[in-house]
Amino acid sequence: MEAPGRIWFGYVAAVGIAVIGLFTLDLLAFVLALVLLVATVLGERYRGRQAALAAAAQDVDLPELVACWARGWAYSRGFPRPAEVPGGVRVEVGQPERRVEWVATDDAATLGGLVDTVRATPEAWLSVVTESPAGVRPWFAEGGLTAGDAEEALMSIGLADHEPRPLPDGYRAEVERDGGVVAVTVRPDDDAEVVAAGGRIAVIGTDAVADRIQTDPDHRRRGLGGAVMSLLVVAAREAGATRGLLVASEMGEALYAGLGWRVEARLVTARSAPPRTSAESGHD
Ligand SMILES: CC(C)(COP(=O)(O)OP(=O)(O)OC[C@H]1O[C@@H](n2cnc3c(N)ncnc32)[C@H](O)[C@@H]1OP(=O)(O)O)[C@@H](O)C(=O)NCCC(=O)NCCS
Structure with missing residues (x-):
């Protein structure tokens, strides 16, 4: 409540100085009043913007997003349901170098x-969801973990706001449902053996977590990624989902941003020991 008082003081002071200028016919007083008025208006706008940003930041419940994304990701991959632990969740991935x-x-x-x-x-990994990757990396280094270079993005969208993208000519899509997981596979019309693009979405309640979105390098930048996302979102909405969540690679982030997805935070990952082989990385 302190700040609004200060803003009003700016207007009152500007009017007061202008009145003094009127009585004394002092040009300097008018200039001073004008400067004070402009500064007060700008200050008020800046403060309004800061308040809006703070309110938007408060709306994001990162622990809740992390738990819901991890649950959907695990469901899509067939991992057991993640266990809640202090600070986040523990996922039994079960891979040789990512147990x-x-x-x-x-x-x-x-x-x-x-x-x-x-x-x-x-064979343990730690992924930290943060607005400040640079602030997290020293924890990894000082804690003796081997950090990956990549920074993924935790993204979300209200599914009603998802931009539709048509399937380009020359391709056909198959949509398959297995429990709450929907898979889309896109093939060229002239070759049923080739998978040009595909992806999955796992629906849990009103959340839908997109996973494994990819387009074969020979078929990229023709709109297939967008079309796969559109088909998955339509299926997820039919299944009752209203919010989409995913963790995006750098390439994926560009695609999803164009479809209306919003970056909520970054994801930085480290592991307990240097990898013995080039194990699968990332969450996509
Ligand atoms: C990300 C990926 C799925 C995009 O597939 P795609 O079929 O090429 O996507 P689209 O053709 O629908 O692209 C739509 C828009 O996304 C953006 N986009 C897609 N790939 C991009 C890239 N590599 N760099 C910059 N923008 C890109 C562009 O705005 C593009 O529109 P434009 O081609 O008209 O400029 C594909 O590059 C891929 O499989 N990458 C490797 C796996 C991966 O990272 N998957 C994402 C996991 S989260």
Whole structure:
């Protein structure tokens, strides 16, 4: 409540100085009043913008987004349901070099403990969802974890706002449902053996988590990625989902941003030991 008082003081002071200028016919007083008025208006606009940004930031509940995304991702991949842990979730990935993965927020109260746990666990990964990757990387380095270079993006959308994209000519799409997971496969009309593009979406309640979106390099930049996303979103909406979530690679982020998806935070990942082989990386 302190700031509005200061703003009103600016208007009152500007009017007061202008009145003094009127009585004394002092040009300097008018100039001063004008400068004060402009500064007050600009200050008020700046403060309004800051308040709107703060309100938008408060609307994002990162722990909730992390838990819902991880649940959908695990469902899409056939992993067990993630277990809630302080700061995030633990996912049993079950791959040789990625046996278990913690996905957590950058809450300082829990991050140090998670770093210690991951360092002490063979074949373990830690993915931290954060608005400041540069602030998280020192935790990895000081905690003895091997950090990956990539930064993925946790993105969301109200599915009603998703931009539609038609399937380009010369391709056909198959839509298959397996429980709550919908898979789309796109093939060229003239070759039923070739998969040109595809992807999946896992629907849990009102959330839909998109996963494994990819287009074969020979078929990229023809609109197939957008068409796959459109088909998945239509299917997810039919299944009752209203919100979309995904973790995007750098390439994927450009595609999804054009379809209306919003970046909520970044994802930086580290593992407990250097990889012995080039194990699968990322979450897409
Ligand atoms: C990301 C990917 C699925 C896009 O597939 P696609 O079939 O080429 O996508 P579209 O043709 O529908 O592209 C739509 C728009 O997305 C943007 N876009 C797509 N790929 C882009 C890229 N590599 N760089 C910049 N913008 C890109 C563009 O705005 C593009 O429109 P334009 O071609 O008219 O400029 C594909 O590049 C891919 O499989 N990449 C490797 C796997 C991957 O990272 N998947 C995403 C996982 S989250």
